[in-house]
Amino acid sequence: MPEQIVVHALQCTHYIILWQLAKISETGVTKDELLTLKRQMKVFCQICQHYLTNVHPAVKEQAFTILCDVLMIFSHQIMVGGRETLQALVYSPDSSLQSELLSFILDHVFIDQDDDNNSSDGQQDxxxxxxxxxxxxRNLLAAFCKLIVYNVVEMNTAADIFKQYMRYYNDYGDIIKETMSKTRQIDKIQCAKTLILSLQQLFNEMIQEHGYNFDRSSPSFSGIKELARRFALTFGLDQLKTREAIAMLHKDGIEFAFKEPSPQGDVHPPLNMAFLDILSEFSSKLLRQDKKTVYAYLEKFMTFQMSLRREDVWLPLMSYRNSLLAGGDDDTMSVMSGMSGRGSSVRSKKTKPATGKRKIPEAEESSSSDSMWLNREQSMNTPVMMQTPQLTSTIMREPKRLRPEDSYMPVYPMQPEHHQTPLDYNTQVTWMLAQRQQEEVARQQQERAAMNYVKLRSNLQQAIRRNTGLMEDDEEPIVEDVMMSSEGRIEDLNEGMDFDTMDIDLPPSKNRRERTELKPDYFDPASIMDESVLGVSMF
Known part of the structure; x- marks a missing residue:
């Protein structure tokens, strides 16, 4: 029989079935008429399935297209829109029909241009x-992908479609990517299982071609890893929406990697151990708490000897474990960056540094798994993590309660040995910001100390005028000794401020009343300075 007659006969039969369906949908019919139409439709599907293996390409393509349309029309979608009476017409393809449809796609769609013999008149060039x-x-592939999207055929049949994403990206990349998106909207978990199944199929094909002792730097293995990376990108940035799907993907991947143990025992890795290197491409899509769960599931398959192995054949396991354990450092850097940003904002507003240190307890309450990470973070002895001391003026204090050895201790609580540990870039930047804040506070305190000194000098001169019993040779030595002590302390400041305490001995005056009136404010090293330095008239 000529192929054109078969093609037109299939088209006419297809139109007859559609006209009968339209008639039944408009006018009510009996159940027997519905069963008769369904029986005719099933026979027609069997005829189309038979022609899928015909020698003529036009007949095969026509049979495939009509079969996809009939399966789509008589699927569960036929009851949409209040047409529950047509439930008897619902027809689901069996596994053999689904396999033949998939085989047709693999044999006639995913081919190279040079292998395509469908062009007429031999004009392939x-x-x-x-x-x-x-x-x-493209039309044939779109017809089959429509069956996958509308759940007419099993979703796992899409694994053979998804694994061709990289190889035929220029020809069918948009169709395959849209199919991934639609299937993920229908069922995220099943879509993730289909993606990992496609990677497993490619891995098995590579094993059959190269054996288990393949080179992990080979183009075939690198291509599978690149496909896994592309699949990971399709999950987007919202990890909460794809949380269960990604976890299920890792579960199936771990089970596949340990499914076939080595015949030589635990000394050698399982046969599919290299698949963990591919699975590590999806580790970045896991939440931190989910990484711990997946790692605990991985340890169920590991023996104690496996955890001690460091040979090259165990590198996939080590890299996958490291990818699951990673994340704490990233979170640390994010917190340190956040503290750096808060430090700069505090400095711009000229507020006290201690008011911007209240974020660590809030982060500790975010989840139960954060406590261990925060305890490790708080153990870092860096100047950034230390509480900045409160600098208060002593103008309101009584002079007799102030001692020099007490005044210097809270100003420089950080010792130089705190900087012996190597610091990363963000920590150094944050430490520099803290140092600048301390310098700003010290400068402001020097200005306040200068004003205090003016007031103190004025009170001192008034007391000298009132006290007639004070000898003239007792006044100047006190001031000169104080100025010498101040100059020595300023020199120490210029040398790096690396002193702990400083003892300043004052010559005793005639009586206790004079010591109370003449004792200056020693809280800040710049509290007593020369008039020429301050540029303030001392009367």
Missing amino acids: DEASKIEALHKR
Whole structure:
């Protein structure tokens, strides 16, 4: 029989079934008529399935297209819109029919241009013929992907479609990517299981071709890793939406990696151990608490000897474990960066540094798994993590309660040995910001101390005038000794401020009343300075 007659006969039969369905949908019919139409439809599907293996390409393509349309029309979608009476017409393809449809796609769609013999008149080299042939193949693939999206065929059949994403990206990349998106909207977990199944199929094909002792730097293995990376990118940035799907993907991948143990015992890795290197491409999509769960599931398959192995054949296991254990450092850096940003904002507003240190307890309450990480973070002895001392003026204090050895201790609580540990870039930047804040506070305190000194000098001169019993040779030595002590302390400041305490001995005056009136404010090293330095008139 000529192929054109078969093609037109299939089209006419297809239209007859559609007209009968339209008639039944508009006018009510009996159940027997519905069963008769369903029986005719099933026989027609069997005829189309038979022609899928025909020798003529036009007949095969026509049978495939009509079969996809019939399965789509008589699927569960036929009851949508209040047409529950048509439930008897619902037809689901069996596994053999689904396998034949998939085989047709793999044999007639995923082929190279040079292998395409569907062009008419032998014009394969003609550009127009190639474009037309590609258009036909795209229509065939779109018809089958529509069956996957509407759940007419099993979703796991899409694994053979998804694994061709990289190889035929230029021809069918948009169709395959849209199919991934639609299937993920229908069922995220099943879509993730389909993606990992496609990677497992490619891995098995590589094993059959190269054996288990393949080179992990080979193009075939690198191509599978690149496909896994592309699959990971399709999950987007919202990890909460894809949390269960990614966890299920890792679960299936771990089970596949340890499914076939080595015949030589635990000394050698399982046969599919290298698949963990591919699975590590999805570790970045896990939340931190989910990484711990997946790692605990991985340890169920590991023996004690496996955890001690460091040979090259165990590198996939070590890299996958490291990818699951990673994340704490990233979170640490994010917190340190956040503290650096808060430090700069505090400095711009000229507020006290101690008011911007209240974020660590809030982060500790975010989740139960954060406590261990925060305890490790708080153990770092860096100047950034230390409480900045409160600097208060002593103008309101009584002079007799102030001692020099008490005044210097809270100003420089950080010892130089705190900087012996190597610091990363963010920590150094934050430490520099803290030092600048201390310098700003010290400068402001020097200005306040200068004003205090003016007031103190004025009170001192008034007391000297009132006290007639004070000898003239007792006044100047006190001031000179104080100025010498001040100059020595300023020199120490210029040398790096690396002193702990400083003892300043004052010569005793005649009586206790004079010591109370003449004792200056020693809280800050710049509290007593020369008039020429301050530029303030001392009367």
